[in-house]
Amino acid sequence: MAPMKHYILCSLIFLLALLLGGCASTGPKPAPHSRATEISMRATGYCKCKQCCGWKRTWYGKAVVKGTKQKKAIGVTASGTKAKPGTIAADTRKYPFGTVMYIPGYGYGRVEDRGSAIQGEHIDLFFKSHREALQWGSKTVPVKVFTPR
Numbered sequence: 001m002a003p004m005k006h007y008i009l010c011s012l013i014f015l016l017a018l019l020l021g022g023c024a025s026t027g028p029k030p031a032p033h034s035r036a037t038e039i040s041m042r043a044t045g046y047c048k049c050k051q052c053c054g055w056k057r058t059w060y061g062k063a064v065v066k067g068t069k070q071k072k073a074i075g076v077t078a079s080g081t082k083a084k085p086g087t088i089a090a091d092t093r094k095y096p097f098g099t100v101m102y103i104p105g106y107g108y109g110r111v112e113d114r115g116s117a118i119q120g121e122h123i124d125l126f127f128k129s130h131r132e133a134l135q136w137g138s139k140t141v142p143v144k145v146f147t148p149r
Helices: 003-021 130-136
Strands: 034-046 055-057 063-065 087-089 100-103 107-113 122-126 138-148
Touching (some): 034 100, 034 130, 107 122
Parallel strands (some): 034 122
């Protein structure tokens, strides 16, 4: 097959897949019949690096929480899941693990992590790279928090 014909065929297949499947947004969708409450929150970005998550390596290479000897599983959330796009760190006293949120410019996510600096109306959004987390930065956004009815 000629390169141009192959390119056109691949483009058509891609467009057809988009039309039939739609564009997936980051993270989980809320449960049917859940109610959304819009709350203004400070949203920051983080990744699994030591700068974002406060871990370091010992002289023999083991990852530990900075300032302690407690082992740190890199990329694993406080709820025990693997951090991925759509993972949200929140104050779990206000938003328990499993709470689904929609963040404009980020998409849907689920609370699966927490951090000592994440309190009140502050959430931390997981990104694959440190550069992406820095690009997001810190912003106040209207977050839709979904609760079951």
